[in-house]
Structure formats: C-alpha cells, structure tokens
Amino acid sequence: MAINIHEAIQIISSLNINLEFEIIPIENAVNRIISQDIYANQSLPKFNNSAMDGYAIIHKSKDKELKIIDTIFAGDDNNSLLDENSCIKIMTGARIPSNATAIVPKEDTKELDNGNIKIEKQVKEFQHIRFIGEDIKENELLITKGDEINFAKVTLLASQGITHIKVYKKPKIVVFSSGEELKLHYEKIEPHQIYNSNTPTLISRAKELGCDVNFIGQAKDSVESIKQLIQNSLDANLIITSGGVSVGDADFTKDAINKLNYENIFDGIFIKPGKPTVLGKIDNTYILNLPGNPLASSLILELFGRVLIQKLIGSNEIYPNYILGKLDEELILKKGRVTIIPGTFNGEYFSISKKRSPGMVSTLSSSNSMIVIDEKVEKLTKDSLVKILPINWKFFNKENKDFLTHE
Numbered sequence: 001m002a003i004n005i006h007e008a009i010q011i012i013s014s015l016n017i018n019l020e021f022e023i024i025p026i027e028n029a030v031n032r033i034i035s036q037d038i039y040a041n042q043s044l045p046k047f048n049n050s051a052m053d054g055y056a057i058i059h060k061s062k063d064k065e066l067k068i069i070d071t072i073f074a075g076d077d078n079n080s081l082l083d084e085n086s087c088i089k090i091m092t093g094a095r096i097p098s099n100a101t102a103i104v105p106k107e108d109t110k111e112l113d114n115g116n117i118k119i120e121k122q123v124k125e126f127q128h129i130r131f132i133g134e135d136i137k138e139n140e141l142l143i144t145k146g147d148e149i150n151f152a153k154v155t156l157l158a159s160q161g162i163t164h165i166k167v168y169k170k171p172k173i174v175v176f177s178s179g180e181e182l183k184l185h186y187e188k189i190e191p192h193q194i195y196n197s198n199t200p201t202l203i204s205r206a207k208e209l210g211c212d213v214n215f216i217g218q219a220k221d222s223v224e225s226i227k228q229l230i231q232n233s234l235d236a237n238l239i240i241t242s243g244g245v246s247v248g249d250a251d252f253t254k255d256a257i258n259k260l261n262y263e264n265i266f267d268g269i270f271i272k273p274g275k276p277t278v279l280g281k282i283d284n285t286y287i288l289n290l291p292g293n294p295l296a297s298s299l300i301l302e303l304f305g306r307v308l309i310q311k312l313i314g315s316n317e318i319y320p321n322y323i324l325g326k327l328d329e330e331l332i333l334k335k336g337r338v339t340i341i342p343g344t345f346n347g348e349y350f351s352i353s354k355k356r357s358p359g360m361v362s363t364l365s366s367s368n369s370m371i372v373i374d375e376k377v378e379k380l381t382k383d384s385l386v387k388i389l390p391i392n393w394k395f396f397n398k399e400n401k402d403f404l405t406h407e
C-alpha cells in the first residue's frame with residue numbers, strides 16, 4: 001500500500017538504527033558526525049588578557065603621568081601589580097596584571113622625555129580587556145552528539161587541546177541497478193541499449209552525503225540474479241537499487257526481495273515523480289528501491305533517501321529544511337497529487353526547470369534545489385513565496401552581486 005509523504009518521512013525518521021562508532025584524530029573528522037557530547041575542559045580566554053599592544057593601567061589613574069614599571073609579553077607568567085602612578089607595557093594576548101582595569105592602546109599615548117607616558121584619548125573602564133570565559137566557559141557544552149564536524153567545530157576541539165573524538169562509522173551503502181537494457185558507461189553499447197546513469201549518480205551522491213559506497217555490479221533482469229546481488233550485500237546498512245519496481249513484465253526486484261527474509265516498510269509514496277518507491281529491510285539491512293526513471297530516482301533520493309542517510313550517518317538533523325524564495329512565474333498543477341519540482345534558486349527567485357519529465361537525465365545538472373507542492377494546490381501565482389529545499393549548493397554565483405545594501 002502506498003503512503004503519503006508525511007507518513008513516509010515519519011516512518012523513516014523513526015526507524016531504530018544501531019550505530020557504531022570509531023575514534024579518529026580531529027584532523028580527519030571534517031564532515032563526520034560526532035557520537036559524543038564535548039564539554040569545555042577550560043575557559044577561553046583562559047585568563048584576562050590584553051586585546052591591544054599598549055599599557056595596562058588602573059582606570060582612575062588615566063589622567064596622570066604614568067611611569068612604565070614593567071613589560072609583559074604574551075605567554076609571560078608575570079605577576080607584577082600596578083599602583084596609581086604606574087603603568088605596565090603590555091602586548092596583545094598577554095595576561096594583564098590582576099589589578100589592571102583598562103588597557104590603553106599605544107597609539108593613544110604620548111611618550112614623554114623622562115620615559116613616562118601621558119594618555120591623550122578618553123579611556124573607558126575595562127576597555128580592551130578580554131575577560132576569562134567570555135568566549136567559552138569551563139564545562140560548557142561545546143559540541144552535541146550528532147553534530148557534523150566542520151572547520152569551526154575543529155576550532156573548538158583544537159582550542160581545548162582535544163586530539164581525538166568519537167564519530168559514527170560511515171554507513172556502508174551498496175548500489176546496484178537492474179535492467180537488461182542498461183550498460184555501464186565503460187561498456188560497449190548496442191543501438192538498442194542505454195547507459196546506466198543511475199548507478200554512478202547514486203554512488204556519487206551517497207558518497208557526497210557521507211557514506212562508504214560500494215558498487216557490486218549490475219543485476220540481470222532475473223529474480224535469481226537480483227536475489228544473488230542482494231544476498232551478497234547483506235553486510236551493508238543500506239542497499240539502494242533503482243528500476244525494476246513498477247509493474248512491467250521485466251520488473252523483478254520485488255519478486256527477488258520477497259524470496260529473502262524481507263520485511264516491507266512501505267510500498268509506494270503518493271508523490272509525483274517517484275510513486276513506485278519501496279523501502280524494506282532484510283535482516284539488518286535496509287533496502288531502498290528507487291524508480292528507474294533517472295529524475296524520479298534522484299528526486300526521491302533527495303527528499304526521502306536523505307532523511308534515511310542522515311539517520312544512518314548519525315546526524316541529529318534529519319528533517320529537510322527550507323529557504324523562502326519567490327516563484328519567478330505562475331505554476332499550474334494537477335490537483336490531487338504531491339509534486340516535486342526541480343529548479344534553480346538564485347538567492348531571490350526560484351525558476352522552475354523546464355525539463356522535468358521523470359525519465360530525463362539532464363534536469364538536475366542545471367538545478368540546485370526543489371520545491372514540493374501540496375496535493376490541494378492547483379495554481380501558484382508569480383511572486384508566491386515558496387519553500388525551497390536545497391539540493392546541493394555552495395551558494396556562490398557567476399555574477400558579482402551587491403551583498404552590502406540591505407532593505
């Protein structure tokens with residue numbers, strides 16, 4: 001029985017998945033999902049320190065002629081104290097004297113002939129002091145289990161002297177296609193045959209999404225061949241196949257999985273394209289059968305497969321998020337079915353892809369996002385606000401846009 005889109009996301013997001021972890025150096029952890037909470041073992045700044053090269057003073061002495069009694073460099077363990085007539089020369093990052101209540105930048109002072117200094121600008125109490133813990137407080141939660149490690153999380157880890165962290169093991173994904181008409185891109189092709197573009201697509205995308213991916217060959221259109229491939233892949237967390245799931249005479253995937261210890265999770269989603277999408281489980285391996293139509297299979301992977309992959313990589317962010325943008329033209333839809341529409345978002349407008357028949361291969365190479373329209377909607381006018389799901393973008397642009405002026 002086919003289910004609706006909300007049920008599909010609900011079912012996938014509540015799957016109970018056992019994840020394994022490994023311990024790796026932080027240098028190798030970018031794009032991995034951390035499997036532990038990280039608390040600060042020390043405050044940052046670690047001690048009150050100077051934000052400027054200049055002089056540490058007691059604020060109420062700001063109008064006096066001050067004698068330089070010492071110099072403190074960053075890294076010094078200097079315990080000198082100030083009195084009302086003195087200042088201490090200090091460098092950026094150096095620990096300030098414990099009774100200093102302001103730092104005066106060097107350029108705001110004048111050095112007198114007798115070697116003393118006079119302050120020539122206004123001084124606010126506590127100016128240019130970086131206080132202990134104002135950045136990070138000891139014992140504060142810095143990184144949460146399930147967060148993705150990126151350069152900024154590496155900053156946090158390195159700043160705490162953490163060398164290794166626990167991350168979830170990358171999920172093992174196996175990809176194969178069925179369909180006798182399909183040949184791999186490095187194979188000789190006959191006029192009646194086409195290249196298998198889905199398998200390399202799914203392999204690349206699953207890799208981009210943080211999985212360890214294996215290609216295990218191409219099944220012949222026979223129940224036995226598909227069954228064999230699946231049986232050989234049951235050490236994987238997820239098998240992704242495409243094709244062979246609808247009702248054609250040569251669609252054998254369903255028969256093959258039914259011969260194994262197959263537990264159906266859902267069989268079809270009320271969505272266009274991609275209705276014949278099947279999710280099930282054989283032992284501990286999930287099996288996602290995507291439609292053979294290339295655009296349909298990629299869009300379904302983006303909308304539903306990614307929720308499953310986010311779960312398998314151990315992320316605590318599993319639901320699709322969106323960006324609001326305006327539609328650049330009117331959109332007329334068939335009422336009664338949820339529709340995925342690929343297109344391009346330029347930062348302001350979403351342009352619907354003109355080529356969006358489910359069997360096309362060219363669409364996503366010139367799209368960067370998609371919108372999903374509810375079954376009740378028949379028409380969206382130009383400039384309607386739509387919720388845009390990014391597919392893959394770094395969000396740079398060919399044109400140099402003005403990002404300074406705001407309204």
Ligand SMILES: Nc1nc2c(c(=O)[nH]1)N[C@H]1C(S)=C(S)[C@@H](COP(=O)(O)OP(=O)(O)OC[C@H]3O[C@@H](n4cnc5c(N)ncnc54)[C@H](O)[C@@H]3O)O[C@H]1N2
Nearest residue numbers: 177179196197198199243244245246251291292293294296
């Ligand atoms: N009578 C019906 N026919 C179809 C229905 C239906 O409900 N009733 N559904 C249609 C829809 S929707 C889709 S989607 C497709 C799904 O079919 P399959 O998933 O079984 O896929 P195939 O029949 O094997 O192939 C469909 C199409 O995609 C091309 N294809 C398949 N695999 C690849 C690949 N690896 N690389 C590139 N292209 C691939 C294949 O050549 C076909 O053109 O069924 C409709 N029919």
Ligand code: MOO
Nearest residue numbers: 273274275296358
């Ligand atoms: O739903 Mo099929 O996936 O239209 O092409």
